[in-house]
Amino acid sequence: xxxxxxxxxxxxxxxxxxxxxxxxxxxxxxxxxxxxxxxxxxxxxxxxxxxxxxxxxxxxxxxxxxxxxxxxxxxxxxxxxxxxxxxxxxxxxxxxxxxxxxxxxxxxxxxxxxxxxxxxxxxxxxxx
Amino acid sequence: xxxxxxxxxxxxxxxxxxxxxxxxxxxxxxxxxxxxxxxxxxxxxxxxxxxxxxxxxxxxxxxxxxxxxxxxxxxxxxxxxxxxxxxxxxxxxxxxxxxxx
Numbered sequence: 001x002x003x004x005x006x007x008x009x010x011x012x013x014x015x016x017x018x019x020x021x022x023x024x025x026x027x028x029x030x031x032x033x034x035x036x037x038x039x040x041x042x043x044x045x046x047x048x049x050x051x052x053x054x055x056x057x058x059x060x061x062x063x064x065x066x067x068x069x070x071x072x073x074x075x076x077x078x079x080x081x082x083x084x085x086x087x088x089x090x091x092x093x094x095x096x097x098x099x100x101x102x103x104x105x106x107x108x109x110x111x112x113x114x115x116x117x118x119x120x121x122x123x124x125x126x127x128x
Numbered sequence: 129x130x131x132x133x134x135x136x137x138x139x140x141x142x143x144x145x146x147x148x149x150x151x152x153x154x155x156x157x158x159x160x161x162x163x164x165x166x167x168x169x170x171x172x173x174x175x176x177x178x179x180x181x182x183x184x185x186x187x188x189x190x191x192x193x194x195x196x197x198x199x200x201x202x203x204x205x206x207x208x209x210x211x212x213x214x215x216x217x218x219x220x221x222x223x224x225x226x227x228x229x
Contacts, residue, residue, distance in 0.1 A: 023137070023164075023202050024137045027138060027141045027197075027202060028137065028207075030141055030205065030209065031140060031141050034144040035144070036146070037151075037212060038149050040216055040220075041148070041151040041152055041155050041219070042138050042151065044219055044223050045151070045154050045155045045158055046218075047227070048155065048161075048226060049158060050228075051226065052162075064227055067223075067227045068224060068227055071223045071224050071227065073218045074220045074223075075217040075220030075221065078213045078214075078216035078217045078220070079213060079214075081213055082209060082212075085209055089204075102161075109219060125142055
């Protein structure tokens with residue numbers, strides 16, 4: 001999240017630099033943003049579902065910890081989505097490479113680790 | 129760009145806004161769920177109202193975006209996009225309140 005902060009407070013600044021790209025590329029960027037928002041919403045829904053539908057887990061408060069972690073992740077994905085959208089829009093206007101990001105890989109690892117924790121918990125419940 | 133758009137980009141984008149609104153509806157309903165429990169109090173009602181208000185705002189933003197997409201060429205939507213992300217993050221905060229209660 002660097003270099004794009006001024007776009008947060010001055011939305012029109014993204015539309016004065018460089019040249020206007022083909023509208024289809026802008027719309028594709030908008031759809032990518034919406035896809036990330038859906039990812040964030042899915043994580044938020046997962047967090048709420050954890051809190052409401054999981055039985056209390058063997059470790060105290062683990063259910064609430066998982067729920068809060070998913071909610072934080074979902075909110076973070078939403079905020080990061082708008083930042084990435086602004087940077088991609090700016091790159092297209094200036095004709096430079098699209099921004100690269102490690103975020104999808106980090107998100108995938110975080111979700112996979114969470115799944116491993118849950119599988120471990122389910123197995124633990126089965127044995128005890 | 130007045131020629132036929134073979135990729136139907138505006139149409140696909142409009143449908144993407146709609147899909148996202150439907151996902152947000154699921155989140156709002158989950159956040160509002162505790163308000164329907166027998167022991168629900170004002171806190172649960174307030175949270176449900178906030179979640180439904182957030183969802184209504186997201187639906188309104190998608191509706192507001194539609195005419196811009198119908199224009200030729202389609203208008204950019206930096207304000208709608210920022211507002212959408214911020215309201216989504218606010219839904220996450222409302223979800224946090226649901227978990228804490």
